[in-house]
Amino acid sequence: MDAPRSTQHEPERGGAAPGGLRELAVSGFETAVVVIPPGERAVPLLVATHGAGGDPQWECERWAHVAHGRWFLACPRGTALRRGEAGSYFYPDHPTLEREVTAVVAAARATYGSRIAVTNGVYLGYSQGATMGALMVVDHGALFPHLLLIEGGSGDWTQKRAVRFHATGGQSVFIVCGTEPCARRAAASAAVLERAGLRAVASYAEGAGHTELGTAGERAEALLETLARTPE
Helix, strand or coil, X not given: CCCCCCCCCCCECCCCCCCCEEEEEECCEEEEEEEXXXXXXXXXXXXXXXXXXXXXXXXXXXXXXXXXXXXXXXXXXXXXXXXXXXXXXXXXCHHHHHHHHHHHHHHHHHHHHHHECCCCCEEEEECHHHHHHHHHHHHCCCCCCEEEEECCCCCCCCXXXXXXXXXXXXXXXXXXXXXXXXXXXXXXXXXXXXXCCCEEEEEECCCXXXXXXXXXXXXXXXXXXXXXXXXX
């Protein structure tokens, strides 16, 4: 299992105050978790996906303090690893993840449309969420021009796929690794991505291991900060 587990509070439901965790009904899928930024202005969308064995509540809790009101945060749930058992989820394959992510975006826009900007969206994936995200997101550059992939998706960038992502509106791909094999693949992929006209960063937190926490998490947070300063 990929993801660290949370012992914090359950997601708030229904009338939760802005800034807290809320569940979002998603057509055809389990509920997602969202974090609604305070205020009234529209902000870009940040979709964060977990690793195998993770859960959307933990993922939204983990990234909410980084989003800090600058993104509308949505975390797809996936499928329970064991039927009837909550708190441990996975994404069966990348076409299913693609359908779930687009359904989550549609549900978020239908419910909170005035709070979500139409530009500068970010797709963030850890482990399985990164590996499958890199496979499916090339057709969604207009929706997610910026990708942040942590310990996954580092070796999936052919020239054809990089060009395709750029052609659909993709602008940047950041890959953060805590393990040497991931870092080696990410460095090669960054060269491919740059040749396709994309901004590419391969960041290696040596010794961090397979995690989105610790020094790997710090590298990812720093890269998100650069996107927060990207003009719309």
